[in-house]
Amino acid sequence: MAIVAKSPTRIINRDAAIVRQSGRGRFVIVRGPDKGESLVVGTTPVTIGSGPGSDVRLTDPTVSRKHLMATVADGGVAVRDLGSTNGSFVRGARFQELLLGFGTEIQIGQTYLKYVPEEEAVEIPPAETENFGALVGSDPKVRQVFRLLEEVAGTDATVLLEGETGSGKELFAEEIHRHSTRRDKPFVVFDCGAVPKELIESALFGHMRGAFTGAVSDRRGAFAEADGGTLFLDEIGELGIEMQPALLRALDKRMVRPVGGTNYQNVSLRVVAATNRDLRAEVAARRFREDLYYRLAVVRISVPPLRDRPGDIPLLVRHFVRDFGRNRNFHVTAEDLERAQRHPWPGNVRELRNVIERACALSRGDTLDLGDFLGAKGTPTPAGRIPFDLPFKEAKAVVIDHFERQYLQALLDRHHGNLSAASRGADVDRKHLRELLRKHGLREGSD
Numbered sequence: 001m002a003i004v005a006k007s008p009t010r011i012i013n014r015d016a017a018i019v020r021q022s023g024r025g026r027f028v029i030v031r032g033p034d035k036g037e038s039l040v041v042g043t044t045p046v047t048i049g050s051g052p053g054s055d056v057r058l059t060d061p062t063v064s065r066k067h068l069m070a071t072v073a074d075g076g077v078a079v080r081d082l083g084s085t086n087g088s089f090v091r092g093a094r095f096q097e098l099l100l101g102f103g104t105e106i107q108i109g110q111t112y113l114k115y116v117p118e119e120e121a122v123e124i125p126p127a128e129t130e131n132f133g134a135l136v137g138s139d140p141k142v143r144q145v146f147r148l149l150e151e152v153a154g155t156d157a158t159v160l161l162e163g164e165t166g167s168g169k170e171l172f173a174e175e176i177h178r179h180s181t182r183r184d185k186p187f188v189v190f191d192c193g194a195v196p197k198e199l200i201e202s203a204l205f206g207h208m209r210g211a212f213t214g215a216v217s218d219r220r221g222a223f224a225e226a227d228g229g230t231l232f233l234d235e236i237g238e239l240g241i242e243m244q245p246a247l248l249r250a251l252d253k254r255m256v257r258p259v260g261g262t263n264y265q266n267v268s269l270r271v272v273a274a275t276n277r278d279l280r281a282e283v284a285a286r287r288f289r290e291d292l293y294y295r296l297a298v299v300r301i302s303v304p305p306l307r308d309r310p311g312d313i314p315l316l317v318r319h320f321v322r323d324f325g326r327n328r329n330f331h332v333t334a335e336d337l338e339r340a341q342r343h344p345w346p347g348n349v350r351e352l353r354n355v356i357e358r359a360c361a362l363s364r365g366d367t368l369d370l371g372d373f374l375g376a377k378g379t380p381t382p383a384g385r386i387p388f389d390l391p392f393k394e395a396k397a398v399v400i401d402h403f404e405r406q407y408l409q410a411l412l413d414r415h416h417g418n419l420s421a422a423s424r425g426a427d428v429d430r431k432h433l434r435e436l437l438r439k440h441g442l443r444e445g446s447d
Contacts, residue, residue, distance in 0.1 A: 024118040025077055025102060027070070032111030033059045040118070045071040047082070048108070062086055062109030075252075076101045077115055084108065101252065103291030117294055124148050133175040135168070136319050139309035145172075145301055152299055153179035158251075160236075160296045161274040163303030165397040166350035169274040170234060172303060176272055177230040185229030190222040193238030193393075200243055202259045205250065211260025223256045223267050230270045236296065237277030237288065244289045251295050271296070276397060278439070281432045306345040306352060313340050316349065320356035321368065329366060336370040343374050346398035405440045408433075412442060 027048075028038045039046065039056050048056045051065025064084035071078050080097045081088040088095055089107040100106070105114045126143035127150065130136060137143065152159065153176050161169040170189065177187045195203045202211070206221035222231060233239075239247065250256050251271060255264040273296045282288035306313070314337050321330050345351055359368050407426075415421040419437075423430040 025072065025115055026118055027106075027113040027115055029058075030105065030112050030114050032109070034111065041070050041072055041077050041115075043072050045069050048113075049082075058109075058111055060109045060111045063111055064109075067108050068106070073099060075099060079106065101291055102294030103289065114290075130315065133178055135171060135175055136315055137309065137312045138315055139304070139312050141304050142309060142312065145303070148299070148301065149176060149179065152176070154181060156270045158270070158296055158298040159272045160279070160298075160300045161272065161303055162279070162300065163274075163276065164305050164348055164401065165276050165393060166348035167303045167305055168349045169303055170232065172301070173230070173232040173234075173272040173274060177232075177270075180230065180270060182229045182270055186226050187230050187232065188222050188226035189232045189234060191234045193235035197240050197243070200240070201246060204243075204247065205256040206258035206261075208258050208260035211258070215260065218258070221256065221258065223250060223269065224265060226269045227267045228269065230272060233271065233273040233296075235275060236273040237275035237279055237282055241287060241289070244292050248289065248292045248295060251292075278432070278435060280435070281429075284429060284432060306348045310341040313337070313352070316352055317356060320353050321360065324357045324360040326360070328360075330360065330363065330368040331366055332368045332370070336368070336374075339374045340370060346401065401440075404436060405442075408436060408440055408442055412437075 024040060024042065026038050026040045029035050039048075046056060047054045047066055047069050048058065048063075049065050049067040050058050050060060050063040054066055064082070064086065066082045067084040068088055069080045069082055076099050078097070078099050079088070079095075081095065086109050090098060090100070090104060100115050102115060102117050105112050124144045124147045126140045127146035128143075129146070130138045130143070132146040132149050135142075135146070137146070149172070159173075159176060161172055163169050174187060177183060190204065192200070202215075202219065202221065204221050204223060206224055207215050207219050209215055209218050250267075253264075254267055254269070256267060257264045279288055279293050279297070283290045283293050317332055317337065317340060321332065340352070347354070355370065355374070356368075359370055363369055411422050411426055415425055419430060419434060423433045426433065428436075
């Protein structure tokens with residue numbers, strides 16, 4: 001395949017915790033003779049075909065000599081069929097001219113092209129301060145996030161927050177709202193995992209009286225309630241595949257129609273989403289729509305778990321003591337701070353906050369005794385032990401996290417750190433396995 005030379009997106013730091021879409025897109029050939037090739041689409045029209053007169057020449061003989069033209073436009077990429085013999089198709093429907101969003105596939109002949117964004121892993125200098133509103137942290141990774149939040153909070157860019165349960169994703173979303181131009185408007189939290197699937201459409205978009213049994217009056221949905229402000233879609237990875245097209249339409253059009261209604265309502269809002277799942281793995285498993293993922297992940301931020309930033313624990317302890325100390329001048333011993341830093345914190349910042357709150361409520365003297373809450377030496381939870389004192393969702397996340405870490409370490413040991421061999425041994429996609437290893441701070445050896 002011959003491709004007109006384009007400037008590739010520069011990846012500054014492939015291990016960065018911050019990724020954002022560059023605004024440019026490219027077609028990746030996912031099926032056909034030229035599978036694996038890609039081409040960047042810019043504002044200059046690009047022709048695709050099998051003949052020598054095309055800017056991009058494919059080897060597929062079922063593609064016309066000049067088959068398709070593509071160019072970047074507002075809201076996506078504009079594609080136009082150039083009178084091809086076999087036609088151009090999206091989801092089985094033939095088209096002449098169409099505006100495509102990220103994640104959409106086109107079929108021309110026996111070739112399938114997917115339009116995806118160019119993503120940049122961004123190395124951002126840490127913020128000079130150790131807080132962003134109510135968020136606190138001195139670790140460089142956290143202060144990098146603070147710096148990015150300073151840049152994006154004032155825009156309407158959609159943000160996807162990734163991180164373990166209890167890592168503070170909702171607090172990050174709240175601070176994005178408080179530092180935005182929409183700060184005086186509503187901040188609405190919608191937990192995608194807490195609403196029964198038969199009610200979720202109504203909860204998101206509202207319903208009209210009589211739309212279904214029990215709909216005794218009109219009801220506004222989360223989109224309408226957040227109009228003018230920010231809608232926080234928590235646990236977006238729990239949203240069923242059957243509801244994802246409707247959410248994508250609402251995000252694209254900024255219009256919603258209540259269940260049982262006939263008219264659409266315009267809404268103006270900023271969307272922040274959060275998940276403790278690996279959405280790219282969910283996309284690969286076809287449990288999450290790729291086009292919806294790209295619509296949400298305009299800026300993608302990984303919130304680091306507390307165990308990866310133990311240096312922040314003394315700062316957070318002091319912060320929570322001020323909140324819960326009821327004006328008492330509590331003292332925390334150096335030994336207890338060391339115990340806290342050795343603790344694995346399966347519940348992350350939320351667990352630390354709960355520990356300090358209980359300690360402040362139960363301590364009688366001026367010294368805050370954390371020993372009763374952390375164990376004598378602050379040792380990790382033994383393998384196989386279920387933390388029954390945590391809420392169900394957090395306890396489940398702790399058990400899964402422990403299983404993943406133990407399994408991955410044993411997998412690496414068995415294959416002597418060879419990522420390709422480990423991928424085959426676990427029957428896991430190589431890219432996904434690398435992401436899991438990074439999540440748990442494990443390193444593979446040479447391939």
